[in-house]
Amino acid sequence: MNTYTRYDLTQFGARLRRGRLDKNLTQRKLAQIVGIDQHYISDYEIKGRKPTLLHLCLIASVLGLPVGYLLGGKYYE
Numbered sequence: 001m002n003t004y005t006r007y008d009l010t011q012f013g014a015r016l017r018r019g020r021l022d023k024n025l026t027q028r029k030l031a032q033i034v035g036i037d038q039h040y041i042s043d044y045e046i047k048g049r050k051p052t053l054l055h056l057c058l059i060a061s062v063l064g065l066p067v068g069y070l071l072g073g074k075y076y077e
Contacts, residue, residue, distance in 0.1 A: 008072035013045040015070050019063040020045075033059045 003044050020041075027041040033048075034041075036055060043049035051059065060067045 010074040017045045019065050033062050
């Protein structure tokens, strides 16, 4: 039997913002590290824009958070 996890992207923006602030990063600095324009980070956090898989992986790596957590899953340390 195959099992999979459904993710709730409605939490992505809030979790991104919290992770960014926990690392003391501005939207501009995070965007610079990831290699995207700052407006993408703002749109992810405020407007609910969905990231590309590449951006999602890069953001998770910079913030030190699991991709699944950013997508609404549970965070296990």
